[in-house]
Amino acid sequence: MYRAKRAALSPKVKRRVGKYELGRTIGEGTFAKVRFAKNTETMEPVAIKILDKEKVQKLRLVEQIRREICTMKLIKHPNVVRLHEVMGSKARIFIVLEYITGGELFDTIYTNGRLKEEEARKYFQQLINAVDYCHSRGVYHRDLKLENLLLDAAGNLKVSDFGLSALTEQVKADGLLHTTCGTPNYVAPEVIEDRGYDGAAADIWSCGVILFILLAGFLPFEDENIIALYKKISEAQFTCPSWFSTGAKKLISRILDPNPSTRMTIPQILEDPWFKKGFKPPVFDDKYETSFDDVYAAFGDSEDQHVKEETEHKPTSMNAFELISLNQGLNLDNLFEAKEEHKRETRFTSQCPPKEIISKIAEAARPLGFDIQKKNYKMRMENPKAGRKGNLNVATEVFQVAPSLHVVELKKAKGDTLEFQMFYRSLSTQLKDVVWKCGGEVEDNSTAA
Numbered sequence: 168m169y170r171a172k173r174a175a176l177s178p179k180v181k182r183r184v185g186k187y188e189l190g191r192t193i194g195e196g197t198f199a200k201v202r203f204a205k206n207t208e209t210m211e212p213v214a215i216k217i218l219d220k221e222k223v224q225k226l227r228l229v230e231q232i233r234r235e236i237c238t239m240k241l242i243k244h245p246n247v248v249r250l251h252e253v254m255g256s257k258a259r260i261f262i263v264l265e266y267i268t269g270g271e272l273f274d275t276i277y278t279n280g281r282l283k284e285e286e287a288r289k290y291f292q293q294l295i296n297a298v299d300y301c302h303s304r305g306v307y308h309r310d311l312k313l314e315n316l317l318l319d320a321a322g323n324l325k326v327s328d329f330g331l332s333a334l335t336e337q338v339k340a341d342g343l344l345h346t347t348c349g350t351p352n353y354v355a356p357e358v359i360e361d362r363g364y365d366g367a368a369a370d371i372w373s374c375g376v377i378l379f380i381l382l383a384g385f386l387p388f389e390d391e392n393i394i395a396l397y398k399k400i401s402e403a404q405f406t407c408p409s410w411f412s413t414g415a416k417k418l419i420s421r422i423l424d425p426n427p428s429t430r431m432t433i434p435q436i437l438e439d440p441w442f443k444k445g446f447k448p449p450v451f452d453d454k455y456e457t458s459f460d461d462v463y464a465a466f467g468d469s470e471d472q473h474v475k476e477e478t479e480h481k482p483t484s485m486n487a488f489e490l491i492s493l494n495q496g497l498n499l500d501n502l503f504e505a506k507e508e509h510k511r512e513t514r515f516t517s518q519c520p521p522k523e524i525i526s527k528i529a530e531a532a533r534p535l536g537f538d539i540q541k542k543n544y545k546m547r548m549e550n551p552k553a554g555r556k557g558n559l560n561v562a563t564e565v566f567q568v569a570p571s572l573h574v575v576e577l578k579k580a581k582g583d584t585l586e587f588q589m590f591y592r593s594l595s596t597q598l599k600d601v602v603w604k605c606g607g608e609v610e611d612n613s614t615a616a
Contacts, residue, residue, distance in 0.1 A: 183207075184204075184215070184254065184256070184261050185254055185261075186206055186207050186208050187204040187205065187206055187207065187213065187215060187261075187263065188205055188207055189202045189203075189204045189215065190202060190203040190204055191203050193214060194214075194216075195562070195580060199216050199218045199219075200216070200217050201214050201215065201216050201217070201264075202214070202215050202217060203266070204263075212266040213251060213263050213264060213265070213266050214263075214264045214265070214266045214267075215261050215262065215263050215264070216261070216262040216264060217259055217260070217261055217262075218232060218259060218260040218262070219258065219259060220255075220257075220258055220259060220260060221258065223260070232260070236250065236253055238306050239262075239264075240253075241304050241306060242300070242301060242304070242306065243451075244296075244297050244300045244301075244449075244451070245323070245449045245451050246293045246294070246296060246323065246324050246325060246326060246449070247297050247300070247301070247325065247326045247327075248264055248265050248267060248317065248325050248326065248327040249264070249265040250262060250263070250264055250265075251263040251264065251265065265325075267317040267318070267319055267325050267327070268320050269317065269318030269319050269320055269321075269322060270317070270318055271313070271314060271317055271318070272290065272313055272316040272317070272318060272324070272381075273313040273314045273316070275318070276313065276380060276381070276384060277584070280384045281381065281382060281383055281384030282381050282382065284382065284412060284415065285445075286381075287378065287381035287382050288441070288442070288444065288445070289445075290316070290324050290381060291374070291377070291378045291381065291442070292442065292446050293323060293324040293449075294311075294316065294324055294326065294374055294377065295374060295433060295436055295437070295442070296448055296449065297324070297326050298311070298326070298370055298371075298374060298433065299433045299437070302366075302367045302370070302433065307366030307367060307369070307370055308326070308370055308373075309366060309369065309370065310328065310353075310373075311326070311353060311370055311373035311374060311377065312352075312353045312373065312376075312377070313377060313380055315327050315328045316377070351393065351396060351397075351400075352376065352386050352388055352389060352396070353372075353373045353376045353377070354369070354372075354373070354400070355368065355369040355372035355373070355427065356372075356400055356401040356403075356425045356427075357369065357427050359397050359400060359401065360401065364427065365427055367432075367433070368427040368430055368432075369427070371422060371430060371431065371432065371433065371436070372422065372423065372427075372430065374422065375419055375422030375423045376388070376423070378415075378418070378419060378422070379405070379407075379419055379423070382408075382410075382411055382415055382419075383407075383408050383411070387405035387419075387423065388400045388404070388405060391555065400425075401425060402425065403423050403424065403425045405423065407419060407420075412441070414439075414440060414441030415441055417441070418431075418436070418439050418441050418442060421435075422436070511578065511579040511584050511587060512576060512577065512578035512579065513576075513577050513578075513591055514574055514575060514576045514577070515574075515575050515595075515598075515601075515602045515603075516572060516573070516574055516575075516602070516603050517565075517572075517573050517574075517575055517601050517602060517603050518571055518572060518573075518603045519573070519600075519601050519603075521565045521567070521573055522544075523601075524565050524573060524575055524601055525541060525544060525546055525563075525565060527597075527598060527600070527601045528546065528548075528563060528575070528594070528598065528601075529541065529546065529548075530597075531594050531597035531598055532548045532594060535550075535590065535593055535594065536550055536551070536552060537549060537550050537561075537590075538550075538551055544564065544565045544566070545562070545563065545565075546562075546564075547560065547561070547562055547563070547580070548560070548561045548563065549561070549581075550582075550590075554582055554583050554586045555583045555585075555586065556581075556582050556583040556586075557581060557582055558581060558582060559579070559581065559582030559583065559586050559587060559590060560579070560580040560581035560582055561577055561578065561579060561580065561587065561590065562577070562578045562580045563575065563576070563577050563578075564576050572603075575601075577591060577594075
């Protein structure tokens with residue numbers, strides 16, 4: 168899901184923000200980029216979300232972004248991605264987040280298929296415990312989905328992305344939320360129908376969809392026609408596979424109740440026999456005050472409270488550990504071993520010159536119907552023909568890990584994950600003279616991730 172920053176193909180600009188040294192880009196959205204970084208005082212790895220102040224102000228999103236930050240600062244739970252601090256410069260906002268190394272639960276399901284019931288139950292227990300904690304503090308996620316569930320190095324769940332959260336202060340006089348948001352396959356019927364909804368009940372529905380996917384390996388509600396999809400959701404038209412246990416079927420059926428007033432609540436879920444099996448709530452201390460001073464300073468105009476941004480010009484190489492740390496821990500074999508990955512990003516190694524790599528990829532992509540935009544050692548490839556989830560847009564980048572070895576990263580920036588995988592398979596058949604594997608062998612569909 169992430170994009171690397173160009174390394175020493177030419178003298179590289181290394182950036183520092185306060186005590187943090189910024190590394191590769193590991194995420195990119197409509198309004199922000201996320202960069203890998205390290206605390207130069209403690210050497211702790213972090214993720215920093217960077218927002219452009221002017222863009223945020225122009226789109227009148229200041230209050231929404233400030234609300235997101237304040238929401239995340241309220242949450243101190245072991246199964247929720249933690250916000251460490253917020254900084255601001257004249258032009259940017261920097262949100263320093265906990266760095267999660269275990270990848271996405273989405274990738275685990277996509278690669279390996281459905282989970283065993285015991286494993287699915289463990290993740291669901293952690294999810295419900297985290298959501299219960301958030302709700303008790305007046306915070307609703309409103310966009311719970313598999314892609315927002317990360318795994319830490321120990322295999323524990325971490326809920327991420329509170330960009331669509333809503334504090335209780337936003338609830339209208341009728342006590343209901345009215346902003347329609349979320350991902351269609353996961354959203355509750357009352358959200359789709361835009362008749363006002365209880366944020367807690369809507370989150371619980373999404374949790375039910377997630378549990379179904381963990382146990383089944385596929386979505387309970389799916390249709391290429393959005394109207395047909397909404398009809399299935401509104402009427403709760405789904406069928407539990409035969410391998411679901413009786414307890415799991417009963418729980419899911421009570422959660423995926425289209426009537427929010429009779430839908431299962433979290434207290435009821437916590438007392439469900441299937442849920443309770445082996446459940447051990449985490450023990451943690453969250454009894455300390457939360458200050459929002461850094462939030463207001465970051466969004467303020469006072470230069471005295473702004474963090475200093477520094478650049479340093481010197482030739483460096485991309486550290487292999489930085490490259491693989493995001494999802495693969497410190498397994499160096501994954502950097503140099505050709506391996507097929509079912510993800511929204513993929514990488515391969517090459518001994519070709521970087522300009523040749525970019526040119527070869529462009530030559531291979533054009534016959535597949537993609538428009539090309541090149542800038543130095545970065546390239547954007549976009550299919551002008553819309554697919555299942557809009558136009559497929561692929562970000563490509565080449566960077567150096569050794570004088571004669573480059574890593575090429577292709578990442579889905581927009582569009583459908585399955586379409587990205589099909590595109591990469593077609594593309595890779597044309598790149599046999601570019602892709603390199605240890606021992607000199609080249610394989611179709613090779614990646615080094």
